[in-house]
Amino acid sequence: MDNAKPKLFTPFNVITGLILLVGIPICLYRFMGGLGAVTNLDNNNPFGLWIAFDVLTGVALAAGGYTIGTIVYIFGMKEYHPVVRPAILTAFLGYFLVGVGLAFDVGRPWRMPYPFFMSQGFTSVMFEVAACVALYLTVLFLEIAPVALEWLRMKALRNILVKATIGLTIFGVVLSTLHQSSLGSMFLIVPNKIHPLWYSTFLPIYFFVSSMIAGLSMVIFESSLSHKAFKNIIDAEPHPFDHDKIVMGLGKAAAIVMFGYFGIKVIGVAHGNHWHMLATPYGLWFLVEMVGFVLVPCFLYALGVRAGNVKLVKFTSFLAVFGVVLNRFNVCLVAFNWELPMSERYFPSFMEFMVSLTLVTAGLVAFKWIVTRMPVLTEHPEFRESH
Amino acid sequence: MHTLQEFFYFTKGTEYLIGVLFLISFIFFYRLVFQAPGDDTE
Numbered sequence: 001m002d003n004a005k006p007k008l009f010t011p012f013n014v015i016t017g018l019i020l021l022v023g024i025p026i027c028l029y030r031f032m033g034g035l036g037a038v039t040n041l042d043n044n045n046p047f048g049l050w051i052a053f054d055v056l057t058g059v060a061l062a063a064g065g066y067t068i069g070t071i072v073y074i075f076g077m078k079e080y081h082p083v084v085r086p087a088i089l090t091a092f093l094g095y096f097l098v099g100v101g102l103a104f105d106v107g108r109p110w111r112m113p114y115p116f117f118m119s120q121g122f123t124s125v126m127f128e129v130a131a132c133v134a135l136y137l138t139v140l141f142l143e144i145a146p147v148a149l150e151w152l153r154m155k156a157l158r159n160i161l162v163k164a165t166i167g168l169t170i171f172g173v174v175l176s177t178l179h180q181s182s183l184g185s186m187f188l189i190v191p192n193k194i195h196p197l198w199y200s201t202f203l204p205i206y207f208f209v210s211s212m213i214a215g216l217s218m219v220i221f222e223s224s225l226s227h228k229a230f231k232n233i234i235d236a237e238p239h240p241f242d243h244d245k246i247v248m249g250l251g252k253a254a255a256i257v258m259f260g261y262f263g264i265k266v267i268g269v270a271h272g273n274h275w276h277m278l279a280t281p282y283g284l285w286f287l288v289e290m291v292g293f294v295l296v297p298c299f300l301y302a303l304g305v306r307a308g309n310v311k312l313v314k315f316t317s318f319l320a321v322f323g324v325v326l327n328r329f330n331v332c333l334v335a336f337n338w339e340l341p342m343s344e345r346y347f348p349s350f351m352e353f354m355v356s357l358t359l360v361t362a363g364l365v366a367f368k369w370i371v372t373r374m375p376v377l378t379e380h381p382e383f384r385e386s387h
Numbered sequence: 388m389h390t391l392q393e394f395f396y397f398t399k400g401t402e403y404l405i406g407v408l409f410l411i412s413f414i415f416f417y418r419l420v421f422q423a424p425g426d427d428t429e
Binding site (some may be wrong): 266 | 402416421
């Protein structure tokens with residue numbers, strides 16, 4: 001698409017190159033030396049950074065795929081069509097990295113196909129998560145495949161997949177509803193390990209509703225960054241779309257969902273009668289999460305939409321995304337094993353950080369590689385009328 | 388039943404109260420977001 005010869009030593013290439021240079025040997029070391037050589041995990045702390053960030057956060061932030069898919073293909077709001085492909089690509093790469101991150105985290109990754117072929121464990125929430133994530137990754141692959149097929153000019157196969165879009169979207173929503181909530185259900189087996197303010201029998205609902213916030217906010221955040229980073233590609237499009245209008249619409253939806261999420265979280269505190277815990281250090285941290293990264297962004301979205309302030313809505317999307325990340329970290333790491341003495345608590349090692357950073361960097365490189373070559377942010381001239 | 392707090396806890400009174408307050412505040416919030424000046428979505 002871009003005929004100018006690309007520069008090799010751009011700031012993006014240098015930084016990602018350095019991260020990969022340090023990270024890839026550590027990734028290899030994890031598989032040669034095992035979990036003990038690289039992580040600070042132990043029998044008390046089986047869930048570490050890779051579960052909190054790579055899996056829980058990764059799945060939540062990839063929710064843009066099903067939220068935007070639903071908005072466009074099921075609700076029929078075609079004005080959001082320009083952000084469908086970037087959202088689905090982000091979701092596909094996100095889920096792919098969830099799978100890779102899980103391969104790093106499980107003790108014997110070569111046994112990952114076991115739940116499907118050897119021992120199903122139908123009563124396990126983890127089986128449900130594994131099955132849904134694997135199936136949804138396949139669905140996302142089929143949803144994003146037309147982009148590659150247009151690039152390769154394989155029209156017949158591309159047309160078959162485009163016809164299946166609505167079916168795939170519905171299947172994707174069903175799978176997402178199941179596994180987004182099941183990641184919360186997974187923590188229902190440890191009621192005595194999670195701080196009561198974060199533990200609730202409503203955890204599956206909290207995880208599912210907050211994934212919608214993450215999905216909507218991530219699409220605003222990611223599309224705003226893409227618009228800056230790939231301005232030359234988007235400006236070359238003969239019929240540019242109104243990105244600000246899309247941002248405002250998504251901001252509206254995110255504000256409403258956040259308000260509902262805050263409401264059900266308060267009802268959760270009342271349900272457990274944990275009001276007195278709000279005055280403890282953990283309680284104050286809970287309030288930071290709930291007020292600072294749910295209620296404040298909720299009203300900032302509302303004010304941004306009301307005042308027509310696109311910059312405020314874009315900034316708020318970052319706060320909202322951070323809020324969901326914070327929630328997953330709180331449930332999985334901060335509030336987990338809260339009664340253990342500090343000496344027995346878990347803190348990720350440098351190598352764990354590097355593996356997560358390497359996976360994110362690999363995702364960014366893949367996103368950039370695909371977006372600069374394939375019709376993701378723009379429409380392929382030969383298929384312009386057929387979407 | 389010893390305290391008002393226990394009364395509210397065992398009768399789920401607090402949850403109902405919060406639920407009602409939430410629904411009322413949601414109406415105002417909805418108006419704040421969806422009936423912004425110059426909004427033509429309604």
